[in-house]
Structures are given as C-alpha cells and as structure tokens.
Amino acid sequence: MITLYHRSDCPFCWKVRIALVELGINYQLIDTVLGEKHPEVIKYNPKGSVPVFVDGPTVIWESNTILEYLEDVYGPEKLYPGSPARRAQQRLLVSYSDTVVGPALRDQVFEKRSKPKAEWDWDVIHKSEEAWRNCLAQLEQWLGDKPYFSDKFSVAECALLPR
The missing domain is CATH 1.20.1050.10 (Glutathione S-transferase Yfyf (Class Pi); Chain A, domain 2)
Structure with missing residues (x-):
C-alpha cells in the first residue's frame, strides 16, 4: 500500500493527495506537524520535509516527481492528458x-x-x-x-x- 507523509496545511502535499484521489488510488495518510521532524520523514528524505511518498521500495519526496511517478505507474494520460x-x-x-x-x-x-x-x-x-x-x-x-x-x-x- 502507498503511504503519504504529509502536513494538512501544505499545498505540495495537497497536490499529491488530489492526484491520488483523482486516480482512485488507496493510500495511508500519516500526518506530520509543522516544526516537528517526523522520524520516518527524516529517514526517507534528507531534507526532512513533506510530502514523502512510499510505494513499496520506491520513495519520492518531491511533489512534482511524485505526480510524474503516479502518471507513469498508475494513470497513463490521466494526469497529463493530450499531446x-x-x-x-x-x-x-x-x-x-x-x-x-x-x-x-x-x-x-x-x-x-x-x-x-x-x-x-x-x-x-x-x-x-x-x-x-x-x-x-x-x-x-x-x-x-x-x-x-x-x-x-x-x-x-x-x-x-x-x-
């Protein structure tokens, strides 16, 4: 199952959450708090920031790269339709x-x-x-x-x- 570490006030995290819902992908959401470094986030992301996306062995911590991964793996031409x-x-x-x-x-x-x-x-x-x-x-x-x-x-x- 996909896991997304996020903050509820972060537009970069929301960007990923919207894409996951649009693609109909089930995922586990783990909340983090502004100003606190979540140990799993630090483990996965050298910058210590969210979003952090985990899909089995695949870990991605940059929102636009997460979106491109979702398109490539789960939704050809769903997020990036057209020519x-x-x-x-x-x-x-x-x-x-x-x-x-x-x-x-x-x-x-x-x-x-x-x-x-x-x-x-x-x-x-x-x-x-x-x-x-x-x-x-x-x-x-x-x-x-x-x-x-x-x-x-x-x-x-x-x-x-x-x-």
Whole structure:
C-alpha cells in the first residue's frame, strides 16, 4: 500500500493527495506537524520535509516527481492528458503554481500565521494580496471559458486547487 507523509496545511502535499484521489488510488495518510521532524520523514528524505511518498521500495519526496511517478505507474494520460505540447503546457502551469502563485500567497500566510493580528505588517499583506490578484487575472486569461486548463482534469488542477 502507498503511504503519504504529509502536513494538512501544505499545498505540495495537497497536490499529491488530489492526484491520488483523482486516480482512485488507496493510500495511508500519516500526518506530520509543522516544526516537528517526523522520524520516518527524516529517514526517507534528507531534507526532512513533506510530502514523502512510499510505494513499496520506491520513495519520492518531491511533489512534482511524485505526480510524474503516479502518471507513469498508475494513470497513463490521466494526469497529463493530450499531446506532448499539451502535457508541456500542463507542466508549465504546475511550475507557475509553485513559483508564482504559491509565493504570491506565502508572505501573507507566513505573516498571519506567525504573529498576532496586532503585529501584522500590512504592507506585506497588501503586496501579497496584489500579487494574488495578478495571479488570478493571469489564470483566468489562460482558462478562458473552459472548465479545465486541459481538455479534462489534469495535473494543472492538482497543483492550482490547493492554492
């Protein structure tokens, strides 16, 4: 059985969980806590971070690599449907989620998570909100009037939904 070590507040973990559900794969979920190093996570991942995915002897600790493994082993053309050009576009959307959308929200999340409201830096929060609005505008432009970024649910939705 597949085991996934995760944190409930981690969008990278949610990306993998969404893919597992979409592919109809049963898995065991092991919760970890922010700031605490889970011994199994440390055993499997030299970085000590989640997600950590274990499928028998196969151990993977990077979310995008986990998604590619799931596609290769459990779901040909389910997460990355379409032509090579279409699949490349989906990979770009995953990268955009990780490198642009996530960071747009990160400063605000960290500011609000780490301090009482009276100590929040509102400049940081407002800049983050503006960056988030810009991301939404770009995503809306790419999505247009389609229900999905590809012809059907894909890795792009797995990456963007947790954001």
